[in-house]
Amino acid sequence: MTKEKKMVITIPREELMSPGHLACQGCGASLAMRLALKALGQKTAVCIPACCWAVIDGPFPYSSLDIPIYHCAFETAASSASGVKAGLEMVGETETTVLAWAGDGGTFDIGIQALSAAAERNEDIIYACYDNEAYMNTGIQRSSATPLGAWTTTTPVKHYKKERKKDIIGIMAAHEIPYIATASVAYPEDLVRKFKKAREIKGTRFIHIYAPCPVGWKSQPEDSIKLAKLAVQTGYFPLFEIEDGENWTLNFKVKERKPISEYLKLQGRFRHLKEEEIAIIQKEVDTKWEKTLKKCGL
Amino acid sequence: MPKNKEVKKVIFNSEKEMPLAPMSIGNMLHNKTGAWRNIKPVIELSKCIKCGICWKFCPDASIDIIDDWPAINYDYCKGCGICAEECPEKCIEMVEEER
Ligand SMILES: Cc1ncc(C[n+]2csc(CCOP(=O)(O)OP(=O)(O)O)c2C)c(N)n1
Ligand code: SF4
Ligand code: SF4
Ligand SMILES: [Mg+2]
Numbered sequence: 001m002t003k004e005k006k007m008v009i010t011i012p013r014e015e016l017m018s019p020g021h022l023a024c025q026g027c028g029a030s031l032a033m034r035l036a037l038k039a040l041g042q043k044t045a046v047c048i049p050a051c052c053w054a055v056i057d058g059p060f061p062y063s064s065l066d067i068p069i070y071h072c073a074f075e076t077a078a079s080s081a082s083g084v085k086a087g088l089e090m091v092g093e094t095e096t097t098v099l100a101w102a103g104d105g106g107t108f109d110i111g112i113q114a115l116s117a118a119a120e121r122n123e124d125i126i127y128a129c130y131d132n133e134a135y136m137n138t139g140i141q142r143s144s145a146t147p148l149g150a151w152t153t154t155t156p157v158k159h160y161k162k163e164r165k166k167d168i169i170g171i172m173a174a175h176e177i178p179y180i181a182t183a184s185v186a187y188p189e190d191l192v193r194k195f196k197k198a199r200e201i202k203g204t205r206f207i208h209i210y211a212p213c214p215v216g217w218k219s220q221p222e223d224s225i226k227l228a229k230l231a232v233q234t235g236y237f238p239l240f241e242i243e244d245g246e247n248w249t250l251n252f253k254v255k256e257r258k259p260i261s262e263y264l265k266l267q268g269r270f271r272h273l274k275e276e277e278i279a280i281i282q283k284e285v286d287t288k289w290e291k292t293l294k295k296c297g298l
Numbered sequence: 299m300p301k302n303k304e305v306k307k308v309i310f311n312s313e314k315e316m317p318l319a320p321m322s323i324g325n326m327l328h329n330k331t332g333a334w335r336n337i338k339p340v341i342e343l344s345k346c347i348k349c350g351i352c353w354k355f356c357p358d359a360s361i362d363i364i365d366d367w368p369a370i371n372y373d374y375c376k377g378c379g380i381c382a383e384e385c386p387e388k389c390i391e392m393v394e395e396e397r
Contacts, residue, residue, distance in 0.1 A: 019374035020326035026378035031357035063322035222379030
């Protein structure tokens, strides 16, 4: 036994999310919250709209988060967080970080007007979207974040999703907010660093977190981290930051991208895809990757 | 387990101390999610290199660091298997749960 060796701890030890929460086995969204709160610390208040996370934290009067939670309506994550921030400022509390924590449905679809409005006003909030690429809480319906080719209950196998994923990063970058980042549960140090950095910036900060969902993706719970890694290694979900809407930095330079088929084959939601269809998806990923590289000046 | 994880008893001495909005009275520790498990992770500590990877990736915050070693909290571990999959030394085995 390597008794003398110290345990390697690369992210804060403090836990603000207690076990006993209600997420499914292998849920990426719950790991995302655990990691984000490690970075943000106790002086954080979170607004959670309708989404899996509205259930995960537990039924009132219990909560698995050791910070105040405001449960708000599905479309109001950004406006609620703006209001909480304004209220705190009115009573002279300026240190608390206000976090809006919404799913992809609450961000890409129904919450986008509130988000756009908050970004336009440059509200002093962190908006984090944990993206599991569908409406999972209500039973796996398609969202505009669902990727091309995917099965959901509203895009059944014969009519799998024919549209590509909405470019939320492009939309947010167009608002020229001070900070935008993509993050992944498979890269905790990077995720923690981004939330810490965001905490120190004033204005609207947007963090898009890739959060595997074994239930909705028909994947194995133990594969959640593997999938999140593959998403980065294939170039499907690149990790980057955008400062002031224009300065793009690629955080993880993938030298040789893995084929997208490696990522797709671990998920039942893509099982129906034939080789030609996978080739189309590969092309989409390639084009997007090149665009991202260009924006990062590479 | 750290102190702040124990259920807090909230007592207000006056109305002024009370929050304007309802607040939670405690965490979810009463919900022993270990009962959800079919297979359980068992760490072979003699092979462990203390890399902290299993602790880092646990979505249920159910791996503690006790005396500088990883220790699974079976009260809450849901048996997802992420730790076993990600352990670089392959020293975590998922074994059938006996009940
Ligand atoms: C106005 C309104 N419409 C519909 C719903 C029902 N609803 C609750 S959660 C949800 C889906 C949430 O999806 P997403 O934001 O992606 O979060 P996830 O459940 O995937 O974590 C829906 C449609 C609602 N609560 N309010
Ligand atoms: S449905 Fe998916 S996102 Fe929701 S709690 Fe379960 S694993 Fe997590
Ligand atoms: S991942 Fe494996 S080697 Fe690393 S600390 Fe955990 S048990 Fe030990
Ligand atoms: Mg979703």
